[in-house]
Amino acid sequence: MKLFNHTLFRIFAAILLFWLSSAISLAQTADCNEQLKQGEELFKIGVLDSIPLIIEPCIGKYDQARRIDAYKLLILTYIYLNRYSLADIYMEQMLRFDPEVLVENVGSQEFIQMYKSYRTKPLFGIGIHLNFNVAQPILTINSEDNFLAANHTTTPFIGAGFAVGPSFQFYPFRKAYFDVHALFQTQRFGFNQSLLNFADVNFTENQILTRLQPSVIFEFTNRNLKPYLKAGAGLSYLIRSTATVERTYSNTSDFNQRSITATDVIVSNLRQRVQLSLLAGFGGVYSIRRGKIYFELELQNLMHNAIVSDRRFSHDNLIYNYFYTDNNFLLSNINVNIRYIRTFYKPKKIGK
Known part of the structure; x- marks a missing residue:
């Protein structure tokens, strides 16, 4: 009986731990989604220095579409800050994550030129x-x-x-x-x-x-x-x-x-x-x-x-x-x- 109760307790603890970790992950994702929206608003009004501070910690927590949006936002931010080496780093990360990303709608010629400086066709x-x-x-x-x-x-x-x-x-x-x-x-x-x-x-x-x-x-x-x-x-x-x-x-x-x-x-x-x-x-x-x-x-x-x-x-x-x-x-x-x-x-x- 004691063995049964001990096993039941371990199963319950594992379920509780999984639920808590899932809840924390969802909360972090929701926070990161809000920060992405905040970063886009900051970009529109030209407050560029604050954008990497709120976007970079979340870059691995987005789903595919939002992660691409975050990469594009960081690349544009660093281009306009004339920090091209950092823009290159995130351009390469974005292309490794999704080499088939569409960039025609970005609206920045500097972004497009940087994109074209990479080999993006399949091997x-x-x-x-x-x-x-x-x-x-x-x-x-x-x-x-x-x-x-x-x-x-x-x-x-x-x-x-x-x-x-x-x-x-x-x-x-x-x-x-x-x-x-x-x-x-x-x-x-x-x-x-x-x-x-x-x-x-x-x-x-x-x-x-x-x-x-x-x-x-x-x-x-x-x-x-x-x-x-x-x-x-x-x-x-x-x-x-x-x-x-x-x-x-x-x-x-x-x-x-x-x-x-x-x-x-x-x-x-x-x-x-x-x-x-x-x-x-x-x-x-x-x-x-x-x-x-x-x-x-x-x-x-x-x-x-x-x-x-x-x-x-x-x-x-x-x-x-x-x-x-x-x-x-x-x-x-x-x-x-x-x-x-x-x-x-x-x-x-x-x-x-």
């Missing part, structure tokens, strides 16, 4: 990139390579895939910077072939790739939601490519002419393993505290033939069982991208 960014893609084959038939092309009609069709991976950004300039993704990607597409009104072949291909995609982004305006354009390239490596193949006969009255289907037919060796593409896109980036969220639409085009031409007739199963041979084709992807970037800063006086 780099790290985040996650999500991609939803639609792949569209574009036929570039070469009858000299594929003599069977004259004997069948090929119709490409689109398919959907996705990509995910880390994203990195580097900022040599504030509105023009590098954006690099390292992605794991899937894509799907296919072809319908009709052979001399004799047989129809449905060929659906699923690819798994890794892709390194560097690009340059050009932002417009300084608002929280900024439109932008981008251009870049993609270097992909095809990990695996498989196909589902179905052959049906145009004349189904003959019982012996039944349809056949095969899944997971490996066609990786028929494809170019290393693939180079160019891309362009546009979108909007929404700035949040120490981060950015991107929404974009992107067009990506393969810059060379997707198949290995001299292996076109090397897959006996496709040729003799399904009457299928590859045509030359390019690949065009429409990508819908979403990504989050966490930005990292190191504010520093330029020239130091």
Whole structure:
């Protein structure tokens, strides 16, 4: 019983201590908020020497918005007192606390010039990139390579895939910077072939790739939601490519002419393993505290033939069982991208 009472007393004492400390903290914060208002009034009437005495002891007790206001007030005060070294100290403290602080509404050219004397753009960014893609084959038939092309009609069709991976950004300039993704990607597409009104072949291909995609982004305006354009390239490596193949006969009255289907037919060796593409896109980036969220639409085009031409007739199963041979084709992807970037800063006086 004594042990229970002792434990209960300790819990009660801890709760009381927490309540008292919270009450004291709230009281101090309320006092500091009043002192900030008092400091702003003193600034308006030109009584500058008293402002640091009431603001500096409270600088760590404000919430984010009031702390920024307090920093701005101290910087302006020391600028007008010609104590630029102290103004620089608080400018650097403010930028370390919030490197994305807005200063356009300060109304002091000396303040703006001091702000511009610091490196305020991010050093780099790290985040996650999500991609939803639609792949569209574009036929570039070469009858000299594929003599069977004259004997069948090929119709490409689109398919959907996705990509995910880390994203990195580097900022040599504030509105023009590098954006690099390292992605794991899937894509799907296919072809319908009709052979001399004799047989129809449905060929659906699923690819798994890794892709390194560097690009340059050009932002417009300084608002929280900024439109932008981008251009870049993609270097992909095809990990695996498989196909589902179905052959049906145009004349189904003959019982012996039944349809056949095969899944997971490996066609990786028929494809170019290393693939180079160019891309362009546009979108909007929404700035949040120490981060950015991107929404974009992107067009990506393969810059060379997707198949290995001299292996076109090397897959006996496709040729003799399904009457299928590859045509030359390019690949065009429409990508819908979403990504989050966490930005990292190191504010520093330029020239130091």
